[in-house]
Amino acid sequence: MTELLLVQSDDPAHSPGGERFVEDALHLAAAGHHTSLFLVDNAVFAALPGALPRVDEFLGAGGHVLVDAFSAQQRSLTPDDLLARARTVEMDDLAARLLDPQTKVVWH
Amino acid sequence: MAPVPRTDVLLAVFGGPHRTDLVSTTFRLAHALLDRGATLQVWTCGDATGLTRRSLGDSKPRNVVDWTRDHPSTAAVARGLIADHPGRLHWYVCRxxxxxxxxxxxxxxxxxxxxxxxxxxxxxxGKALTLGVC
Amino acid sequence: MTTPQNPALVLVDRAYRGSVETQFADVLYIIRELNRQTGGLHLALRGHAVTYAVAAPEYEPSVHLGSRTLDTLPDPRRSVRTMLDEGATVWVEEADLQRIGPKAASRLLPGTRTAAPGELALRWFSYSQVWFM
Structure with a gap:
């Protein structure tokens, strides 16, 4: 396994467990692992600028933030509303990563 | 008992419906995986076992302001996905x-x-994920 | 492939999810069964769930409801003790243990290990499965 994909579904800014999960992602990225945080359902709110400092730290440590397009659209969020470094992707992207034998996926 | 088929992915759904978008996301992810030709097991636990209960029938109760429009139940949606991908989607319910x-x-x-x-x-x-909690 | 040499890690970060309706069938019941099926897993407790591994000397898993005494409520410490006896490795996260104060923290069940912030996450690659339950 060379990559880690952490999928967060609750808004981590309103969920202590969710924030801890983002911290896990930060530790992994800071240690040099290729780490992506996939935000789905209410977790897409964490991709708003200023929503959660840990997400900014994660990006600063080399992490990648992916935002589920459908979840964001459903919640009236456009890519322009989100962090510039967050990338909006389709569910097919998650499926592809899940099927990649080099990617370990953890869902929270 | 029938042997367990080998699949690319298992999605273990522990969270229940009507609380978050977990169920919708599960269906969307299942569709995306199957669209890519993957084989999939779905295993439901807890309140998620109700998604495919027979008493749901094929349809939700009618919308009184849109009487003639059908709104499928989750059981119907699951049944449709299984029918659309014969031999590739296996759905299990914790007894x-x-x-x-x-x-x-x-x-x-x-x-x-x-x-x-x-x-x-x-x-x-090949990979097993747990989605939601009971 | 999950084996005793390549165990699964199960994390619990939501606690107290029902007592009367749940009784014995709480998440620890499932995890104990998984421990048996897999030959030994690691259980990590976070947030309020760290208290599952803290002795509760004043708790009786019983309530009176009308004429009924319901004495089959979940008893998470008993479940954790049993899992430790059955070979599971149980972790609590230090930050959450500190949050409940030193007196409560001193009642950590024997055999429970503590993990510093990030310590377990950095080991996720070494577990066959990492599941939040």
């Missing part, structure tokens, strides 16, 4: 959880399995 919740009567397209077989099912999948 203990469904019995505990009085939801043991399930649609014929899914199979109830005892909880002690869960590990066997995860071992038959």
């Amino acid at each position: 203990f959880c469904s019995d505990e919740r009085g939801m043991g009567d399930q649609i014929p397209e899914v199979r109830r399995r005892p909880p002690f077989t869960f590990h066997e099912h995860t071992q038959a999948a």
Whole structure:
């Protein structure tokens, strides 16, 4: 396994467990692992600028933030509303990563 | 008991409906995986076992302001996905959880399995994820 | 493939999810069964769930409801003790243990290990499965 994909579904800014999960992602990225945080359902709110400092730290440590397009659209969020470094992707992207034998996926 | 088929992915759905978008996301992810040609097991536990209970029928109760429009039940949606991908989507329901919740009567397209077989099912999948909590 | 040499890691970060309706069938019941099926797993407790591994000397898993005494409520410490006896490795996260104060923290069940912030996450690659339950 060379990559880690952490999928967060609750808004981590309103969920202590969710924030801890983002911290896990930060530790992994800071240690040099290729780490992506996939935000789905209410977790897409964490991709708003200023929503959660840990997400900014994660990006600063080399992490990648992916935002589920459908979840964001459903919640009236456009890519322009989100962090510039967050990338909006389709569910097919998650499926592809899940099927990649080099990617370990953890869902929270 | 029928042998467990080998699949690319197992999605173990522990969270229940009507609380978050977990169920919708599960269906969307299942569709995306199957669209890519993957083979998939879905295993439901807890309140998620109710997604495929027979008493749901094919449709939700009618919308009084849109009387003639059909709104499929989750059981119908699951049944449709299974029918659309014969031999590639295998849906299992935890027998203990469904019995505990009085939801043991399930649609014929899914199979109830005892909880002690869960590990066997995860071992038959290339990757196994747990979605939501009971 | 999950084996005793390549165990699964199960994390619990939501606690107290029902007592009367749940009784014995709480998440620890499932995890104990998984421990048996897999030959030994690691259980990590976070947030309020760290208290599952803290002795509760004043708790009786019983309530009176009308004429009924319901004495089959979940008893998470008993479940954790049993899992430790059955070979599971149980972790609590230090930050959450500190949050409940030193007196409560001193009642950590024997055999429970503590993990510093990030310590377990950095080991996720070494577990066959990492599941939040």
